[in-house]
Amino acid sequence: xxxxxxxxxxxxxxxxxxxxLALTPVLFGIIVAVPVGVMCVRYRxxxxxxLSLTSIFYxxxxxxxxxxxxxxxxxxxxxxxxxxxxxxxxxxxxNVVDGLRSVPAPVRQAAxxxxxxxxxxxxxxxxxxxxxxxxAGLRVATVSSISLVSVGQLIGIGGxxxxxxxxxxxxxxxxxxxALILILILALLADTVLVLLRRWVTPWEAGxxxxxxxxxxxxxxxxxxxxxxx
Amino acid sequence: MITFESVTKRYPGGxxxxxxxxxxxxxxxxxxxVGPSGCGKTTTLRMINRLIEPSEGRILLDGQDIMQTxxxxxxxGIGYVIQQTGLFPHRTIEDNIATVPLLxxxxxxxxxxxARELMDLxxxxxxxxxxxPYQLSGGQQQRVGVAxxxxxxxxxxxxxxxxxxxxxxxxxxxxxxxxxLQAELRKTVVLVTHDVEEAIKVGDQVAVFYPHGKVxxxxxxxxxxxxxxxxxxxxxxxxxxxxxxxxxxxxVGLDLGTGTVLAADTPVGQARQAxxxxxxxxxxxxxxxxxxxxxxxxxxxxxxxxxEVLGQVPLAxxxxxxxxxxxxxxxxxxxTVLSRTGLAVGVDDEGRVVGVxxxxxxxxxxxxxxxxxxxEGAGA
Numbered sequence: 302x303x304x305x306x307x308x309x310x311x312x313x314x315x316x317x318x319x320x321x322l323a324l325t326p327v328l329f330g331i332i333v334a335v336p337v338g339v340m341c342v343r344y345r346x347x348x349x350x351x352l353s354l355t356s357i358f359y360x361x362x363x364x365x366x367x368x369x370x371x372x373x374x375x376x377x378x379x380x381x382x383x384x385x386x387x388x389x390x391x392x393x394x395x396n397v398v399d400g401l402r403s404v405p406a407p408v409r410q411a412a413x414x415x416x417x418x419x420x421x422x423x424x425x426x427x428x429x430x431x432x433x434x435x436x437a438g439l440r441v442a443t444v445s446s447i448s449l450v451s452v453g454q455l456i457g458i459g460g461x462x463x464x465x466x467x468x469x470x471x472x473x474x475x476x477x478x479x480a481l482i483l484i485l486i487l488a489l490l491a492d493t494v495l496v497l498l499r500r501w502v503t504p505w506e507a508g509x510x511x512x513x514x515x516x517x518x519x520x521x522x523x524x525x526x527x528x529x530x531x
Numbered sequence: 532m533i534t535f536e537s538v539t540k541r542y543p544g545g546x547x548x549x550x551x552x553x554x555x556x557x558x559x560x561x562x563x564x565v566g567p568s569g570c571g572k573t574t575t576l577r578m579i580n581r582l583i584e585p586s587e588g589r590i591l592l593d594g595q596d597i598m599q600t601x602x603x604x605x606x607x608g609i610g611y612v613i614q615q616t617g618l619f620p621h622r623t624i625e626d627n628i629a630t631v632p633l634l635x636x637x638x639x640x641x642x643x644x645x646a647r648e649l650m651d652l653x654x655x656x657x658x659x660x661x662x663x664p665y666q667l668s669g670g671q672q673q674r675v676g677v678a679x680x681x682x683x684x685x686x687x688x689x690x691x692x693x694x695x696x697x698x699x700x701x702x703x704x705x706x707x708x709x710x711x712l713q714a715e716l717r718k719t720v721v722l723v724t725h726d727v728e729e730a731i732k733v734g735d736q737v738a739v740f741y742p743h744g745k746v747x748x749x750x751x752x753x754x755x756x757x758x759x760x761x762x763x764x765x766x767x768x769x770x771x772x773x774x775x776x777x778x779x780x781x782x783v784g785l786d787l788g789t790g791t792v793l794a795a796d797t798p799v800g801q802a803r804q805a806x807x808x809x810x811x812x813x814x815x816x817x818x819x820x821x822x823x824x825x826x827x828x829x830x831x832x833x834x835x836x837x838x839e840v841l842g843q844v845p846l847a848x849x850x851x852x853x854x855x856x857x858x859x860x861x862x863x864x865x866x867t868v869l870s871r872t873g874l875a876v877g878v879d880d881e882g883r884v885v886g887v888x889x890x891x892x893x894x895x896x897x898x899x900x901x902x903x904x905x906x907e908g909a910g911a
Binding site for chain 2 (some may be wrong): 405407408410411412413414415416417418421426429430503504505
């Protein structure tokens with residue numbers, strides 16, 4: 302404890318870097334995944350090749366990517382952010398597609414028949430209804446990204462991963478445990494924020510999660526097909 | 532007026548869903564398209580708002596080719612109700628109903644106000660406005676679907692098997708509601724169903740489809756039941772169409788007997804004479820307010836002292852009654868068949884006795900109605 306307190310400045314520095322390195326790829330990922338997912342649902346023929354591509358992203362070892370990228374992006378944050386973005390995409394695109402496909406056909410048809418244009422239909426009807434599945438994907442991508450950042454320490458950019466490597470080199474377990482606990486806390490906090498976000502953006506789902514006569518929430522982690530895709 | 536001019540819908544692979552269809556749907560009436568699965572009735576409906584586009588031919592809405600209006604624009608002027616309601620699960624009831632006004636750029640407050648009006652119109656409690664669709668029963672959801680379709684007050688309303696997903700009792704109620712709404716709003720309604728009973732109940736006109744995209748007969752329900760165009764239509768209409776057709780003839784046309792309707796204070800002797808004069812073996816005993824009390828048998832009356840009054844005689848229950856001003860000959864016949872005396876009681880809206888039927892009187896009324904219908908059919 303006294304070690305952690307004594308190094309709180311350094312811990313805070315790497316904690317912020319860790320968050321930045323973990324969340325930027327998820328942000329990029331969702332910005333790309335939504336339009337790509339919409340395209341895959343709209344033009345069905347684009348889906349098989351993109352699914353294959355996401356599977357490749359998922360399977361690519363980050364280490365290999367670092368050594369390739371280092372020739373182009375050097376020892377900058379981008380060398381970590383790019384591989385993690387690809388990983389996020391491998392989780393998020395299939396979830397966006399699953400989410401959009403989970404919209405019941407009668408609802409989509411009713412939207413057409415009411416006179417929604419196709420862009421408006423996507424924004425006002427399909428994406429809101431896909432939200433639970435998309436956010437489930439965001440949770441997987443975010444938690445994975447937070448845990449994967451540490452690997453970046455192999456090229457010297459790894460957030461809290463710094464302490465993991467440093468602790469091993471100095472044979473100083475306290476440092477390792479402290480970093481590990483902080484990473485876990487980050488992951489849990491981020492996940493909680495996303496759960497709250499889902500409740501906030503999907504008020505219509507509230508009643509469905511509560512079993513009749515009980516206040517117990519049934520955890521539903523729907524449509525996390527990233528594992529299947531990979 | 533919606534006009535189909537030799538409209539054909541052919542799918543890739545050669546399946547013909549609708550085959551050179553000519554159809555005219557007059558304004559302010561309910562046209563029901565009925566037929567077996569795959570007969571093209573739903574395709575026909577969906578071509579009206581361009582959810583499906585015809586391969587050949589033209590569809591005119593008030594004389595204008597629908598292909599000349601932008602699809603989204605066209606659809607906002609045509610209400611649409613579907614079987615599984617298609618309500619937006621993420622929108623409250625009021626926002627579901629306000630969908631088309633909002634698309635048309637109404638301010639939110641005005642659109643919601645309109646939604647409340649429609650909830651009232653379709654018989655939904657105002658307290659449901661802020662609920663989500665999953666919190667409503669199937670029947671209530673279907674009412675929301677109808678309200679949503681009517682929100683922008685479109686002249687045309689398309690209904691694609693709107694009541695087939697709810698249980699029979701709710702279905703009956705919703706059909707009655709549609710008839711009531713339509714009497715008030717006079718929209719041009721096109722309704723698709725596979726249920727011929729529904730078609731006959733709600734349609735002003737019914738188009739019966741052959742199995743493969745051609746129309747077998749377009750007629751009023753009463754004409755359809757009375758004169759099916761061919762064996763296919765006759766089979767499709769099903770059993771006892773003669774009796775079902777009587778539903779279109781009002782009971783007002785019945786010449787009801789009143790000679791044997793007697794108050795409870797009538798002396799038995801006088802009742803005996805009345806029954807014999809009318810040639811009936813039962814008299815209907817009523818209260819002083821002319822409410823029915825029961826049947827007294829002539830045989831019983833003859834075994835009694837003529838100075839007794841009818842109120843002292845044991846009575847057989849009067850059974851089912853029918854309302855003369857509102858019910859049909861079918862209801863009158865049904866009440867007569869169910870009655871143990873072979874006579875049934877026609878009442879007014881307050882339940883007071885108007886008169887009694889008999890098979891003879893029914894036969895005369897049916898015959899008169901048939902003749903009137905025939906001359907009307909020939910004149911048209």
